[in-house]
Amino acid sequence: MNRLQGKVALITGGGGGIGAAAARKFAAEGAIVILAEIDVENAGGVIAEIIAAGGAAECIQCDVSKSADVQNVMAQIERRYGRLDVLYNNASVYLPGRDGKITEISEDDWEMIIGINLRSVYLFCRYGIPLMQQSGGGSIINTASSAGVIGIPGCDAYTATKGATVQLTKSLAVEYGPYGIRTNCIAPAAIMTPMMRKSNPSDSSFDEERFLKLRTPLRRYGTSEEIAKIALFLASDESSYLNGSIISADGGITINGDLSKV
Template sequence: MTVTDEVFALDGRRALITAAASGMGRAAARLFAVRGAHVIVADVDDAATADTVQEIEDAGGSVEGHVVDLGDQRALDAFLDRVQAGHQVIDVLYSHVGIAGPRGLDFDDASWRATMTLNVWVPTAITQRLLPQLRSSQAASIIFTASTAGIIGVPTLLTYAATKGAVIQFMKSVALLLAPEGIRANAIAPGGTDTAGMRASFESGVIDRSLAAIAATVPLGRVATPEEMATVALFLASDASRYVTGTVIPVDGGVTAGARAL
């Protein structure tokens, strides 16, 4: 085993990933399992969760699947009860779940609250509830999915941008609070990424531009793949980032360096 293999290894670690049955979450679940983690997959999609679990098992990985609507408080509480009962230790908490929410100012009380619940309340609540499990780890890492929209203004996604800005500030505060205990917290800020969720936003009109149009705004000239996000998540989950905490890593092809946003 090389030094690189050692620092990126997750052997024996338990990693919980929300929204792990598609897109970036699924890519991270597969990669974490390949690197030796026991992956706890949580997703609202029953069939996709089963498929993700089967894929990881077929590849020789260790995995368990939980079908849960994290936006439902009773379901969230029951899920966290199951995780706490089944795992005394969580080494990696990757809060990836989120929705694009309403377009621009076209929000009402229900759509605004639904976006805030899934994008802000759920990751903060999970962090709070699973803190005993994280404290029992010798190498705990909390990873949040933020967004370039949490760093720069996005006029078409006002509510989404607000939630991702909130996630970034929560992450920074958690990182400072837990640093004396050796628990790290960081965030990934993805740019445009070719996922089913992104394509669904096109179809619903939340984002009124094509992948090609978005790629034209990116200095590197293309959108990202889910696997490219997963490799950054692996870095943050592993000992390769053991001196990194309180950091937002934009994975955006250069967009936040000054290019036009989505």
């Protein structure tokens, strides 16, 4: 309890999945939580839950790829709270059927995926870091994926955004560390969320049993709560000497090179 007492924490895309789990956890630890979400209905449900549990939270509607929306979020946070302590860049899209091999992705889809997954990180850092500097420092948590560190076929726009997020985490850590701003990155895989369910549609050739047996050393999916606990650690002062880290949160999927022993 109270690991984030008095901190103002912004989570992008906290209306569902991992972001919603982090919102609940951050609020339970005393943070004022702001969700920057496009889906205000889902976000409203999360906010209502947090408030009912005695926490503090609000949603500001935002398309994370739009500069005006992001600037509006930051202006409102500055006006209402005067500070920003935690910036959790969580929102992304994974679009099977539209994303794919680079020779097959339309230019519009490429731009859209880059906009939501990567431009958003630029925009929130571009307009959020000055407020964090004024606040005396803070914690930026970026979100990559196993797709940001190993080759995964069939989603080249997504992998490009996640690889870039890994590298951006490292340069931000070096650039803004001297201001007391720590930047770290969580690289999840196989977390059972709406995104995960969408990525393995029932009509695809995805063989779940084989996936769990061959790919996942822990033989199960991860949960949003398991990722939210890592985000909480990164947001809190308990991770005070962590800066520029890429944390694989995938049950060992990414380092599993041997698929012969099952």
